[in-house]
Amino acid sequence: MARVMHWVTDGVNWPNRPFSRFVSACGLRWHVQEFPSLAVEHKESAPVILLIHGTGSSSHSWRDVAPLLAQHARVVVLDLPGHAFTSMPHATEQSLPSMARHVASLLSSLSIAPTIVVGHSAGAAVAARMVLDQAITPKALVSLNGALLGFSGLAGQFFSPIARLLATLPLVAKFFAWQSMDAATVERLIASTGSKLDAKGLQLYGQLVRHESHVDAALAMMAHWDLQPLQNDLHKITLPVWMVAAQHDLTVPAEQAAQVAKELQFPEVVMWPKLGHLAHEEDPALCVALIVDVLRKVGVSATASPQAAVV
DSSP states (O other), rough: OOOSSHHHHHHHOOTTTGGGEEEEEEEEEEEEEEOOOOOOSEEEEEHHHEEOOOOTTTTTGGGTTTHTTTTTTTEEEEEEEEEETTTOGGGGSSHHHHHHHHHHHHHTTTTTSSSEEEEEEHHHHHHHHHHTTSOOOSSSSEESSSSSSOOOHHHHHHHHHHHHHHSTTTHHHOOOOOOTSSHHHHHHHTTTTOOOOOHHHHHHHHHTTTTTHHHHHHHHHTOOOOOHHHHGGGGGGSSSHHHHEEOOEEEEEEEHHHHHHEEEEEEEEEEEEEEOHHHHHHHHHHHHHHHHHHHHHHTTTOOOOEEEEEE
């Protein structure tokens, strides 16, 4: 069990490693992956897709989605503060507004103005908060099993007052990381989301949760997470929002998508059958096809290279 993740050792076989780089912004050292558009023409004017992972995950979550999307657009992926290879902010800066400010600062430093932002789970909340704070002005948001009203199941238990107290105790992250040395524990954790991942997916999540710093970041994020202000502001979002739900999601119930849609001005609800909370990892081609369709519907050209084929 290690305290932090080191790029030299832990990043040797990291998914899409050639596209990785490290950037300093807002007092943090960020791990960012950038995939240039593979379209034959007009690479400079290609649409930009920002992918934001959820609590406890990392850039690896988009390992199969990002390369496919790059056949249609420039793609930017990041590790959220404290997660995987991005450095940890002060605990008080792990709230949703602070997280949104940090990500917005990173985008500003990179001169990136995303055309579409895709957020998974808590990543959708970060994206929505940035839009509401006018930190970014995309043409659309895509919420993949978005945690905009809170969590249920195992994740929901960690958002209880008792769990918030536990997250402040110094030995809790160490205990969770130690417990996760057992592969069966990681398998149960993923199964609790309603998703079924291949061996590589399980290995990557196992690698993350065996590092105390990553677990500490996820717990700190949960401890300072308050979605009520965001829920109160959802009606102020003036751009189209795709609310994508997965039938077997045990973390964010599928019915929440329709519930959130009632608060939005321009919602579109999509239901993916037979998939769980990590649906985009289970069926990346389905995810890419949806995002490409969103590009088309908001009037953005997504020119594919000759070899591109999205099922």
